[in-house]
Amino acid sequence: MIKSLEQLELAKNLLELEELRVAIFGKKGLLTLEFLKLKDIKAEEKKAFAQSLNEKKKELTTAYEQKKLALEKLALEQELKSQNLDVSRFSFSRKTGAFHPTIETMNTIIRYFQNLNFSVEDGPLIENDFNNFEALNLPKHHPARDMQDTFYTKDFNLLRTHTSPVQIRTMLKEKAPIRMIAPGAVFRRDFDLTHTPMFHQIEGLVVDKEDNVSFANLKHILGEFLQEIFGDVDIRFRPSFFPFTEPSAEVDISCVFCKGKGCRVCSQTGWLEVLGCGVVDQNVFKALGYENVSGYAFGMGVERFAMLLHNIGDLRSLFESDLRLLGQFR
Numbered sequence: 001m002i003k004s005l006e007q008l009e010l011a012k013n014l015l016e017l018e019e020l021r022v023a024i025f026g027k028k029g030l031l032t033l034e035f036l037k038l039k040d041i042k043a044e045e046k047k048a049f050a051q052s053l054n055e056k057k058k059e060l061t062t063a064y065e066q067k068k069l070a071l072e073k074l075a076l077e078q079e080l081k082s083q084n085l086d087v088s089r090f091s092f093s094r095k096t097g098a099f100h101p102t103i104e105t106m107n108t109i110i111r112y113f114q115n116l117n118f119s120v121e122d123g124p125l126i127e128n129d130f131n132n133f134e135a136l137n138l139p140k141h142h143p144a145r146d147m148q149d150t151f152y153t154k155d156f157n158l159l160r161t162h163t164s165p166v167q168i169r170t171m172l173k174e175k176a177p178i179r180m181i182a183p184g185a186v187f188r189r190d191f192d193l194t195h196t197p198m199f200h201q202i203e204g205l206v207v208d209k210e211d212n213v214s215f216a217n218l219k220h221i222l223g224e225f226l227q228e229i230f231g232d233v234d235i236r237f238r239p240s241f242f243p244f245t246e247p248s249a250e251v252d253i254s255c256v257f258c259k260g261k262g263c264r265v266c267s268q269t270g271w272l273e274v275l276g277c278g279v280v281d282q283n284v285f286k287a288l289g290y291e292n293v294s295g296y297a298f299g300m301g302v303e304r305f306a307m308l309l310h311n312i313g314d315l316r317s318l319f320e321s322d323l324r325l326l327g328q329f330r
């Protein structure tokens with residue numbers, strides 16, 4: 001028994017301790033065998049024997065439990081040491097890629113209109129004069145062609161100056177009712193603080209029976225859209241001119257930076273122009289052979305939206321691929 005006590009104290013690890021536990025306390029263990037002797041002992045010695053056995057059992061149990069705690073602590077320490085993991089160390093976070101702010105903004109706008117059941121249409125970057133101008137009520141030598149300074153190709157095609165020709169392509173391909181948007185790159189001979197030779201637009205077009213489409217519908221859908229994108233802004237429709245719409249309007253939102261008080265970004269006006277729109281001019285339908293229909297259309301510059309949403313001061317920085325800027329949009 002005394003040996004057992006020593007053995008318990010000498011156990012080097014939990015495995016050894018467990019073997020000892022079985023050898024001492026187990027079904028055929030030393031202690032159990034001692035207790036079995038009780039039945040063969042004379043009655044007058046029984047009490048003393050049992051008492052001393054119980055004391056030994058207590059002593060052994062205490063020794064066992066203390067040793068177990070000590071060895072468990074040791075095992076944990078060893079495990080922690082061997083894992084070699086310093087959770088307090090500085091870590092370099094892994095860099096992940098992200099969409100360019102222009103593309104991210106474009107995707108947000110596309111998703112908005114897709115949820116309203118608009119289809120997403122596509123067209124080529126090199127267009128013909130008919131789709132880009134003529135069919136949009138911009139005949140040759142019309143002064144409004146000067147609104148968009150155009151890159152021409154040698155074969156008298158051109159780089160599309162807006163996404164409006166996708167309206168024409170879609171109307172030629174399909175019949176009313178039409179509900180579409182057309183996102184994509186457009187090109188103009190322009191380069192300064194607020195203009196780049198290539199930028200992105202999203203065009204929208206809805207065509208249906210005459211009674212189904214009105215300026216009121218247009219006003220409603222664009223109002224909801226702008227409030228979803230820019231939050232709680234005021235919206236105003238300003239009369240304007242586009243050859244392919246009549247009446248036409250430009251849409252302003254209250255300045256997202258100064259909340260309409262007047263600042264550098266809104267040139268002290270309190271308003272920011274974000275969209276062109278209108279009721280489709282009947283001349284457009286006539287050029288394509290559409291009859292008894294009405295429609296509304298709108299167009300917006302994606303970079304302009306991205307700049308306003310992310311407080312980007314210079315349009316050109318969206319074209320410079322500077323990772324110090326782009327990294328902020330991860």
Ligand code: DAH
Pocket residue numbers: 161162163164203204242244245275276277278296297298299300
């Ligand atoms: N195409 C016009 C532009 O590039 C934008 C625009 C204005 C599109 C009014 C439209 C519209 O569909 O109705 O300046």
